[in-house]
Amino acid sequence: DGPGVKGACPRPVDFTKVDVDLLPTVILVGRPNVGKSALFNRLIRRREALVYNTPDDHVTRDIREGVAKLGDLRFRVLDSAGLEMAASSGSILDRTAGMTANVLARSRFAIFLIDVRDGLHPMDLEVGKWLRRHASGITTILVMNKSESLDDGAGYLMAAAGEAHRLGYGDPIAISAETGLGMAELYEALRPLLEDYMLQVVNDEGSQDNSSCEDEESKLPLQLAIVGRPNVGKSTLLNTLLQEDRVLVGPEAGLTRDSVRAQFQFEGRTIYLVDTAGWLQKTKQEKGPASLSIMQSRKSIMRAHVVALVLDAEEIANARSSMKHAEVVIARRAVEEGRGLVVIVNKMDLLRGKRNSNLYEKVMEAVPEEIQTVIPQVTGIPVVFISALEGRGRIPVMRQVIDTYEKWCLRLSTARLNRWLRKVMSRHSWKNQAAQPKIKYFTQVKARPPTFVAFVTGKAQLSDTDLRFLTKSLKEDFDIGGIPIRIMQRSIL
Ligand code: GDP
Numbered sequence: 001d002g003p004g005v006k007g008a009c010p011r012p013v014d015f016t017k018v019d020v021d022l023l024p025t026v027i028l029v030g031r032p033n034v035g036k037s038a039l040f041n042r043l044i045r046r047r048e049a050l051v052y053n054t055p056d057d058h059v060t061r062d063i064r065e066g067v068a069k070l071g072d073l074r075f076r077v078l079d080s081a082g083l084e085m086a087a088s089s090g091s092i093l094d095r096t097a098g099m100t101a102n103v104l105a106r107s108r109f110a111i112f113l114i115d116v117r118d119g120l121h122p123m124d125l126e127v128g129k130w131l132r133r134h135a136s137g138i139t140t141i142l143v144m145n146k147s148e149s150l151d152d153g154a155g156y157l158m159a160a161a162g163e164a165h166r167l168g169y170g171d172p173i174a175i176s177a178e179t180g181l182g183m184a185e186l187y188e189a190l191r192p193l194l195e196d197y198m199l200q201v202v203n204d205e206g207s208q209d210n211s212s213c214e215d216e217e218s219k220l221p222l223q224l225a226i227v228g229r230p231n232v233g234k235s236t237l238l239n240t241l242l243q244e245d246r247v248l249v250g251p252e253a254g255l256t257r258d259s260v261r262a263q264f265q266f267e268g269r270t271i272y273l274v275d276t277a278g279w280l281q282k283t284k285q286e287k288g289p290a291s292l293s294i295m296q297s298r299k300s301i302m303r304a305h306v307v308a309l310v311l312d313a314e315e316i317a318n319a320r321s322s323m324k325h326a327e328v329v330i331a332r333r334a335v336e337e338g339r340g341l342v343v344i345v346n347k348m349d350l351l352r353g354k355r356n357s358n359l360y361e362k363v364m365e366a367v368p369e370e371i372q373t374v375i376p377q378v379t380g381i382p383v384v385f386i387s388a389l390e391g392r393g394r395i396p397v398m399r400q401v402i403d404t405y406e407k408w409c410l411r412l413s414t415a416r417l418n419r420w421l422r423k424v425m426s427r428h429s430w431k432n433q434a435a436q437p438k439i440k441y442f443t444q445v446k447a448r449p450p451t452f453v454a455f456v457t458g459k460a461q462l463s464d465t466d467l468r469f470l471t472k473s474l475k476e477d478f479d480i481g482g483i484p485i486r487i488m489q490r491s492i493l
């Protein structure tokens with residue numbers, strides 16, 4: 001991580017220097033065909049989108065996320081199609097509630113699109129109502145898309161704007177996602193909102209400690225992805241986890257199979273299994289090569305809070321290194337994306353009772369060691385040894401997953417962090433006493449995963465060694481080992 005947000009409080013915020021994780025999230029909402037995808041594509045340009053959608057009948061069914069670039073503004077943008085379904089039909093709302101709540105919890109702003117050519121459609125009113133009900137904390141900007149198709153000379157645009165006012169979201173901005181018309185106006189509307197947000201986030205001092213995932217956001221179901229190469233036992237584990245509790249949600253007519261979700265209860269908690277429902281009907285032919293599992297895992301990782309990477313104990317015992325290339329790629333990816341990672345070594349039953357061998361013990365030693373080697377930036381990634389076939393993996397796996405999740409959600413108050421900082425900095429040996437940077441204060445700007453900003457005064461910057469020291473101390477003192485945490489620094493005068 002480079003330096004985080006630049007400048008103390010003076011405007012303007014330089015969005016190009018803000019860590020992507022700290023950027024505000026803007027969600028695009030509107031009934032089908034108003035041009036959400038078109039606007040999304042224009043905003044992210046050629047940048048990479050995390051596309052988890054399945055195009056189906058030319059309508060996007062799922063959520064896409066990307067980093068938007070609008071002049072010098074940067075923000076995270078979500079194109080969500082589940083929402084319009086929810087707005088148009090109550091029955092789907094229940095089924096997609098988890099997803100929409102999740103998406104809304106992550107959004108601070110919404111761009112509400114209507115199609116200027118259609119006038120005000122009854123479904124626009126529905127979307128408006130729905131937004132008011134479910135997104136009260138979200139600041140919404142109303143946008144009339146496809147404006148290039150109306151001749152303003154004839155006053156059509158003015159008339160349409162007047163009508164759009166009835167939605168109760170103020171004056172609409174006329175744009176065309178297709179031609180780029182009105183992007184400057186959109187920029188001008190967004191800029192002050194996003195800037196205020198950035199300044200608030202960075203100055204967020206009032207946050208309270210919250211160590212048990214009890215804030216609104218964390219009441220949402222834990223999203224668990226089970227990933228790994230073919231044949232390591234993912235499906236077997238999945239069945240163990242679901243037991244009789246198995247609940248399959250969907251698919252509602254018109255939704256893709258991808259939206260089928262497996263869900264179960266563990267110790268009073270609801271767990272959603274990401275992308276795994278299809279496996280329940282899996283046939284052997286569907287098992288692909290390892291490269292395919294990397295791609296699928298990549299998608300799942302983006303949707304998950306906690307990633308469970310399954311390894312095969314027998315393969316490990318027979319090989320020189322415990323992790324195959326694909327597994328290293330998946331594990332690193334999970335950590336780089338800031339997900340909680342739990343490694344599961346399955347098929348331990350095959351190593352038990354092998355004559356004249358201490359393979360069982362060897363594997364138990366080798367795996368944690370190798371994980372530490374391939375992911376040096378996170379110490380203590382949890383490893384669970386199980387036999388999914390014998391069906392006893394459920395409790396150890398789930399307890400570890402939940403422990404990881406709770407650490408991942410941890411929120412520490414600024415007051416507590418600064419008491420801690422004073423203590424811990426007195427223990428730190430600075431390399432260069434003369435040019436020692438001074439941390440004015442330290443604050444958590446985000447959970448999931450815990451993300452901190454150190455405000456540094458003077459010319460000196462914290463070195464990598466200093467940042468590593470802070471990370472290590474945080475992990476030890478607040479018992480948050482085994483998950484990725486992030487510390488950024490920001491210079492203040
Ligand atoms: P979504 O369902 O809201 O994501 O809508 P899409 O982005 O898929 O757009 C629906 C249709 O409207 C497509 O045929 C687009 O080409 C078209 N469209 C999108 N934006 C514009 C625009 O600004 N002007 C015109 N004329 N058509 C547009």
Ligand code: GDP
Nearest residue numbers: 230231232233234235236346347350387388389
């Ligand atoms: P997936 O491709 O990762 O979903 O793997 P499966 O769950 O389909 O399992 C692949 C094979 O490994 C099957 O023949 C399973 O019966 C077997 N298997 C799964 N878990 C275990 C285990 O804990 N012990 C043993 N001995 N075999 C297992």
